[in-house]
Amino acid sequence: MLDVIRDVQSETGSVSEEAIVQIAAAMNVSQVDVEGVVTFYHFFSKSPVGKYSVYLNNSAVSFMKGCAAIAKAFEQEAGCAFGKTTADGNIGLFYTSCIGMNDQEPAAIINDVVFTNLTVEKVKEIVAGMKAGKSAKDLVKQFGDGQNQSELVKSMVNNNIHKKGLVLFAPFEAGSAVKKVATMTPDAVVEEMKVSNVRGRGGAGFPTGMKWDFTRKSEGPKRYIVCNADEGEPGTFKDRVILTEMPQMLFEGMAVGGYAIGADEGLLYLRAEYMYLKNYLENVLEKMRKNNQLGKDIAGKKGFNFDIKIQMGAGAYVCGEESALIESAEGKRGQPRNRPPFPAQVGFMGKPTSVNNVETFCCAARIVLEGGAWFAAMGTLQSKGTKLLSVSGDCKKPGIYEIEFGTTVKTLLEECGAMDAVAVQIGGPSGTCIGKKDFGRRICYDDLATGGSIIVMGPKTDILQVVHNFMEFFVEESCGWCVPCRAGNKILTERLEKIMHGKGSATDLTELESWCAIVKSMSRCGLGQTSPNPILTTIQNFRELYEAKIQKGKDYVSEFDFAAAVKESCAVANRKPLSEGH
Amino acid sequence: MADITLTIDGKTCKAKPGQSIVDAAKENGIYIPVLCNYEGLKPAGTCRICTVRVGGRFMAACTTPVGEGMIVESGTPDIEDMRKAIVEMLFVEGNHMCPCCEKSGNCELQALGYRYQMLVPRFPYLWPASQVDASTPKIFLDKNRCVQCLRCVRGAVTPDGKHVFGLLNRGDRTAIAIDHALASKMTDEMAQKAMDSCPVGAILRKEVGYVVPIGMRKFDSKPIGSDIGQ
Ligand SMILES: Cc1cc2nc3c(=O)[nH]c(=O)nc-3n(C[C@H](O)[C@H](O)[C@H](O)COP(=O)(O)O)c2cc1C
Ligand code: SF4
Ligand code: SF4
Ligand code: SF4
Numbered sequence: 001m002l003d004v005i006r007d008v009q010s011e012t013g014s015v016s017e018e019a020i021v022q023i024a025a026a027m028n029v030s031q032v033d034v035e036g037v038v039t040f041y042h043f044f045s046k047s048p049v050g051k052y053s054v055y056l057n058n059s060a061v062s063f064m065k066g067c068a069a070i071a072k073a074f075e076q077e078a079g080c081a082f083g084k085t086t087a088d089g090n091i092g093l094f095y096t097s098c099i100g101m102n103d104q105e106p107a108a109i110i111n112d113v114v115f116t117n118l119t120v121e122k123v124k125e126i127v128a129g130m131k132a133g134k135s136a137k138d139l140v141k142q143f144g145d146g147q148n149q150s151e152l153v154k155s156m157v158n159n160n161i162h163k164k165g166l167v168l169f170a171p172f173e174a175g176s177a178v179k180k181v182a183t184m185t186p187d188a189v190v191e192e193m194k195v196s197n198v199r200g201r202g203g204a205g206f207p208t209g210m211k212w213d214f215t216r217k218s219e220g221p222k223r224y225i226v227c228n229a230d231e232g233e234p235g236t237f238k239d240r241v242i243l244t245e246m247p248q249m250l251f252e253g254m255a256v257g258g259y260a261i262g263a264d265e266g267l268l269y270l271r272a273e274y275m276y277l278k279n280y281l282e283n284v285l286e287k288m289r290k291n292n293q294l295g296k297d298i299a300g301k302k303g304f305n306f307d308i309k310i311q312m313g314a315g316a317y318v319c320g321e322e323s324a325l326i327e328s329a330e331g332k333r334g335q336p337r338n339r340p341p342f343p344a345q346v347g348f349m350g351k352p353t354s355v356n357n358v359e360t361f362c363c364a365a366r367i368v369l370e371g372g373a374w375f376a377a378m379g380t381l382q383s384k385g386t387k388l389l390s391v392s393g394d395c396k397k398p399g400i401y402e403i404e405f406g407t408t409v410k411t412l413l414e415e416c417g418a419m420d421a422v423a424v425q426i427g428g429p430s431g432t433c434i435g436k437k438d439f440g441r442r443i444c445y446d447d448l449a450t451g452g453s454i455i456v457m458g459p460k461t462d463i464l465q466v467v468h469n470f471m472e473f474f475v476e477e478s479c480g481w482c483v484p485c486r487a488g489n490k491i492l493t494e495r496l497e498k499i500m501h502g503k504g505s506a507t508d509l510t511e512l513e514s515w516c517a518i519v520k521s522m523s524r525c526g527l528g529q530t531s532p533n534p535i536l537t538t539i540q541n542f543r544e545l546y547e548a549k550i551q552k553g554k555d556y557v558s559e560f561d562f563a564a565a566v567k568e569s570c571a572v573a574n575r576k577p578l579s580e581g582h
Numbered sequence: 583m584a585d586i587t588l589t590i591d592g593k594t595c596k597a598k599p600g601q602s603i604v605d606a607a608k609e610n611g612i613y614i615p616v617l618c619n620y621e622g623l624k625p626a627g628t629c630r631i632c633t634v635r636v637g638g639r640f641m642a643a644c645t646t647p648v649g650e651g652m653i654v655e656s657g658t659p660d661i662e663d664m665r666k667a668i669v670e671m672l673f674v675e676g677n678h679m680c681p682c683c684e685k686s687g688n689c690e691l692q693a694l695g696y697r698y699q700m701l702v703p704r705f706p707y708l709w710p711a712s713q714v715d716a717s718t719p720k721i722f723l724d725k726n727r728c729v730q731c732l733r734c735v736r737g738a739v740t741p742d743g744k745h746v747f748g749l750l751n752r753g754d755r756t757a758i759a760i761d762h763a764l765a766s767k768m769t770d771e772m773a774q775k776a777m778d779s780c781p782v783g784a785i786l787r788k789e790v791g792y793v794v795p796i797g798m799r800k801f802d803s804k805p806i807g808s809d810i811g812q
Contacts, residue, residue, distance in 0.1 A: 021763075029744060029745075030740075030744040030746065030761040030764055031761050031762070031763055031764075032745060032746075032748035032759050032760065032761035032764075033744075033745050033748050033761075035750055035759065036748040036749050036750055036759075039752070040751070040752050318752075333749065333752075338625070338626070338627045338642070339645075475753055475754050476753050477752075477753060478753045478754070479752055479753075479756075480749065480751065480752045480753055480755070481627075481628055481730075481756075482629070482630050483628065483629050483630055483668050483671050483675070483729075483730075484630055484671065486675070486730075486753070486754060486756060487671040487674070487675040487708070488671060489754070490675075490708060490754040491671065491674070491705045491706070491708070494706060494708070495706070515705070518664050518667045521633070521640045521664060522633050522640065522668060524627055524628075524630065524642065559706065
């Protein structure tokens with residue numbers, strides 16, 4: 001259903017009531033179900049989004065890099081406010097959550113084309129081009145590095161790979177991993193994964209060998225391999241670079257997984273923001289089919305059948321959660337499922353499914369080639385191998401770093417040119433915000449875990465603003481299923497605002513902390529279970545910032561702002577506030 | 583299959599394999615509060631009020647099956663306080679004016695508010711701008727009072743498997759909605775069933791009201807859960 005809705009959206013600029021009626025009839029579901037899907041995803045809209053729909057990234061890093069000025073420039077040039085379309089329906093301006101370009105912000109997506117490192121000048125050119133009716137693709141003037149220049153991508157996105165390691169960015173010979181795996185038994189593949197001790201790179205860090213073992217042992221005539229390329233955690237963009245530079249290795253890794261668990265179909269769930277890579281990736285798949293690296297009897301081995309389909313997302317962070325991703329891939333609202341059962345038992349289309357991150361599959365391909373022991377020789381006790389980090393924020397060299405697990409934050413900060421860092425957000429908003437005293441800690445599952453996002457904050461960045469931005473992100477991206485996350489994050493955000501506006505007391509701060517614990521404990525999935533982290537970890541590590549904002553010696557401060565209320569009511573009644581003259 | 587033995591708040595309980603913790607507790611005379619759970623419907627786990635702690639981890643007792651030797655903590659002061667917080671969140675997340683609500687006395691949210699002795703929610707009111715959808719022939723859908731338990735979504739399904747109710751939007755804007763095409767064919771029985779299953783006053787039948795007078799309603803004299811035990 002997602003594909004159908006996406007087609008309607010991109011062809012007509014909206015999914016109207018009539019379209020919903022038609023889709024419902026065609027799919028034999030109720031209209032409210034179709035409307036439920038349309039209204040769930042950020043890139044679907046019931047009202048027209050313009051012939052050109054500009055989605056400007058409003059992530060914290062985007063604001064550090066001047067998003068506000070860019071937004072203003074768009075509004076001025078286009079002649080409409082954000083959240084609206086121009087009167088002639090030509091241009092629509094919208095904000096969107098992190099689009100995976102944090103190392104080249106401010107960035108925006110216009111009709112699936114990515115525009116990075118925006119300046120006011122560039123905005124003027126872009127809007128002029130849109131007014132002149134040029135296609136979004138033609139507005140891209142120069143292209144990025146590496147495969148971003150290739151015929152099928154032609155994008156201004158940059159890879160910014162600053163450090164290559166032995167696993168991800170070492171040379172990879174096309175076809176080598178499937179050839180090697182074809183000489184092994186599925187048992188041996190799983191065993192090798194276990195020996196390597198590789199843990200999932202998507203954030204949760206579950207041992208991949210074990211996951212594959214469970215999935216393989218689940219009863220059923222059919223199983224699936226699903227690659228999680230939703231990459232929605234703000235500040236993460238490493239999967240984008242893998243997809244751009246190492247798609248062959250990724251797809252072979254998926255085939256390895258398929259071989260190991262006994263799946264002949266794989267799905268790449270690609271976030272909508274990376275639509276610009278779709279044709280390019282399809283082309284890689286096509287070539288692999290021709291070269292007997294996908295399809296039937298792969299690498300000449302009878303019965304080694306595996307093929308991969310690409311499923312596009314439609315703008316929802318929560319769809320990175322594996323069971324929500326499966327729901328979404330089945331064409332529904334991206335709401336996580338209750339577990340048990342786990343996807344390894346009941347997954348895509350009700351079949352046992354292993355969902356793994358892009359980077360995890362690449363590790364698998366490398367492990368098959370080099371052996372589990374080789375892999376396990378790198379890293380720390382509980383975190384083997386290397387990790388791709390997406391570094392952004394206040395540093396000289398934002399981009400991709402392949403580090404060995406166990407590297408300290410300090411070393412990383414030296415490498416990326418961020419010696420004046422005051423705080424570092426490890427693992428994105430759902431991770432931890434640490435201060436200087438913790439810069440000696442190591443990046444690994446045993447200490448500071450991360451799915452890849454590292455956001456550096458320098459002395460000029462307002463940390464509480466960043467926290468607020470993260471909380472707004474969670475309010476927006478919660479799937480809305482369960483109470484503590486749906487209502488709780490909104491409540492936490494409001495209380496945070498109260499404190500930030502100087503209307504908080506010590507009681508407010510204590511309450512805020514205890515409410516965070518409630519949201520974490522009671523929420524259904526990883527989103528709500530981690531969403532209070534921005535507040536909690538900053539209260540822990542930067543308590544003085546909160547202390548400075550609260551009114552000392554008072555138990556209670558009303559959040560009611562009399563002056564503001566008078567102003568508001570006067571505006572409504574079209575009167576002049578009396579108090580102004582006094 | 584053989585019975586499973588588990589303990590809930592120190593009490594040894596017998597349960598059937600596959601049974602949820604909530605159901606097992608109920609059979610053993612232990613009340614775990616629920617709001618979204620409803621007999622005959624697949625558990626959804628939306629309200630989280632039945633959250634218990636097993637092995638240090640929190641989980642919803644309605645969606646978690648019992649396991650042999652499980653040690654479940656349910657009525658501890660910290661868990662009970664978080665359950666109360668959920669009730670309070672629901673009150674601030676919607677617009678509830680009990681004295682003028684047809685469901686008052688039959689309302690499970692209100693009953694939980696009493697059970698947890700909620701005087702005033704600890705959270706600030708969010709005052710959402712919600713609407714009443716009175717456009718269908720048989721029912722009023724008052725979104726101000728909806729707790730998004732999804733009982734109606736799960737329960738009201740046409741013979742050919744279509745949902746009469748569904749969720750729209752996401753995040754804090756998530757809201758219940760009714761399918762207008764299907765609602766126009768709703769019978770009185772279906773409407774009554776939907777109203778009865780709704781724990782709050784979000785689904786009300788048109789043309790009938792206050793059939794059971796205030797004072798003689800479900801929770802007017804007996805607190806919610808008192809039929810099960812402590
Ligand atoms: C809210 C939320 C968002 C997530 N987003 C992603 C994501 O974008 N990419 C990803 O690989 N895993 C994401 N995960 C983790 C997945 O649920 C899952 O653990 C992962 O895909 C498993 O792959 P791995 O074992 O290779 O890490 C997310 C989890 C949650 C709770
Ligand atoms: S925690 Fe948030 S995202 Fe997860 S199920 Fe609950 S509402 Fe949805
Ligand atoms: S639905 Fe329940 S809690 Fe809400 S107003 Fe009615 S009686 Fe009160
Ligand atoms: S309308 Fe009633 S039954 Fe339906 S979700 Fe809302 S509260 Fe639950």
